[in-house]
Amino acid sequence: MNPQPDQNVLVVDFGAQYSQLIARRIRECQVYCEIVPCDTPVAELVARRPAGIVLSGGPPSVYEEGAPSIDPAIYDQNIPVLGICYGMQLMARQLGGEVVPGGQQREYGKTDLHVARDRAADALFWGVGSELVSWMSHGDRVDAPPPGFLTLGSTDNTPVAAMGNPERRLYGVQFHPEVTHTQGGTRVLRNFLTEVCKCDTTWTMENYLQQAVEDIRRQVGDARVICGLSGGVDSAVAAALVHRAIGDQLTCIFVNHGLLRQGEPEAVRETFEGHFHVPLVYVDAEERFLQALAGVSDPERKRKIIGQEFIRVFEEEARKVGDAEFLVQGTLYPDVIESGPGKAATIKTHHNVGGLPEDMKLRLVEPLRWLFKDEVRALGEQLGLPEEMVWRHPFPGPGLAVRILGEVTHEKLEILRHADHILMEELRRAGLYRQLSQAFAVLPNDRTVGVMGDQRTYAYFVVFRAVTTEDFMTADWARIPHDVLERMSNRVVNEVAGVNRLVYDLTSKPPGTIEWE
Numbered sequence: 001m002n003p004q005p006d007q008n009v010l011v012v013d014f015g016a017q018y019s020q021l022i023a024r025r026i027r028e029c030q031v032y033c034e035i036v037p038c039d040t041p042v043a044e045l046v047a048r049r050p051a052g053i054v055l056s057g058g059p060p061s062v063y064e065e066g067a068p069s070i071d072p073a074i075y076d077q078n079i080p081v082l083g084i085c086y087g088m089q090l091m092a093r094q095l096g097g098e099v100v101p102g103g104q105q106r107e108y109g110k111t112d113l114h115v116a117r118d119r120a121a122d123a124l125f126w127g128v129g130s131e132l133v134s135w136m137s138h139g140d141r142v143d144a145p146p147p148g149f150l151t152l153g154s155t156d157n158t159p160v161a162a163m164g165n166p167e168r169r170l171y172g173v174q175f176h177p178e179v180t181h182t183q184g185g186t187r188v189l190r191n192f193l194t195e196v197c198k199c200d201t202t203w204t205m206e207n208y209l210q211q212a213v214e215d216i217r218r219q220v221g222d223a224r225v226i227c228g229l230s231g232g233v234d235s236a237v238a239a240a241l242v243h244r245a246i247g248d249q250l251t252c253i254f255v256n257h258g259l260l261r262q263g264e265p266e267a268v269r270e271t272f273e274g275h276f277h278v279p280l281v282y283v284d285a286e287e288r289f290l291q292a293l294a295g296v297s298d299p300e301r302k303r304k305i306i307g308q309e310f311i312r313v314f315e316e317e318a319r320k321v322g323d324a325e326f327l328v329q330g331t332l333y334p335d336v337i338e339s340g341p342g343k344a345a346t347i348k349t350h351h352n353v354g355g356l357p358e359d360m361k362l363r364l365v366e367p368l369r370w371l372f373k374d375e376v377r378a379l380g381e382q383l384g385l386p387e388e389m390v391w392r393h394p395f396p397g398p399g400l401a402v403r404i405l406g407e408v409t410h411e412k413l414e415i416l417r418h419a420d421h422i423l424m425e426e427l428r429r430a431g432l433y434r435q436l437s438q439a440f441a442v443l444p445n446d447r448t449v450g451v452m453g454d455q456r457t458y459a460y461f462v463v464f465r466a467v468t469t470e471d472f473m474t475a476d477w478a479r480i481p482h483d484v485l486e487r488m489s490n491r492v493v494n495e496v497a498g499v500n501r502l503v504y505d506l507t508s509k510p511p512g513t514i515e516w517e
């Protein structure tokens, strides 16, 4: 299934981190795009009839040994191409421009781009002004554009920072239009899509919803379908979407492993049973999970136990539903891209809720596998899911078990839930919750000394973690205003029994990870 074959823009991937962000920005311009590996044969790219092609950023130099490349025949297909950073240098080099190796000299960070005022500049830079603050990160530099190309922009250090051949509809920009620090970057991308590629801007979640409903009906016919709910955004949106398509043919299974945040199980039941009237199997498995976790402190062992136990319970319940032929999974597009072979070393074994019980021979329905997270949220809003659920921060499959350091007990779960609830309440009250990518409380396994009234206390301390990130691969700690931190600290220490201190985690990722375990 390709959601919109006629409006397909392809992002050729020379370095995964860049290409995902580019793809997200293109989708924000309401044009459908997909990411393809750079060794995809040109004939295959052309066969997909793309309206345009974007060459992503990548390694620092086209002269590096083993630097990725693309068959230059791509420039002769009468398909518009935009090269970004590395993509532009590669285009310049392949088409006979002059690319000078940068060596140690790099242009990095915010840089003023002077846009050349001529006919071609109007197509790509229309509406962005003659000077723009752009985000650069490159070693090599283009000193002369290929024959037939105009220089569209320069910086103080880079003679050719943007170039174009309007007749052949080939363009290149040295800066990164996809990063938010580039002023007017989205406009430059949109200009390429609408002015150069002549794309329609029809990629909206409203349109996607209609098509997905038809596709799901076609795929499952009148078979029975099951779906595991986790309390998170992805499974909730997938379930609501499938329910919109096939109604009561869908049964949802919600295994409450007892490691959820305050109010979460109730919210899931209320939404799916109460509001959408979805047949829901609710399994209260808290004791079972806590027993399995008793005495276990090692984070990876906790993850494994929860993962295995989860599959077991889910499988038992799924069998009871009986005649299901399909299983819904909330797989997202980044999972599809990243699950390719040879990816980075395992730092944490991620356990995903609703893993497929292999011998059940269930076929998969994955209606979100073309969507980024922002799109899933927009789709959730279209489907009428409550705002609280749609905008919820990501939550790890093993839940609070990886936010309680050491053994997981009832007492610690209660402390952590209460503290976390207060922190989230204060973030929402300050209007900060949606600006943050993820925020939560952690409960270390230690106690500290304090004084309350005239009494010495010896109690747990709670850690507050809040980060901003584009992709969860790297993250920065959030600059929370001091008055908000002050209110959080007062409330946690005063209201949560057994806690006498709140600390704030000032570690970015890397070197820290987002979760503490």
Ligand code: XMP
Binding pocket: 303, 347, 348, 349, 350, 351, 352, 353, 394, 395, 396, 397, 398, 438, 472, 509, 512, 513, 514, 515, 516, 517
């Ligand atoms: P880290 O801690 O690796 O987290 O920086 C990156 C993102 O992944 C989430 N995370 C998990 N999600 N199962 C999940 O489904 C897991 O075991 C798991 N561990 C971390 C984390 O919350 C963050 O959003």
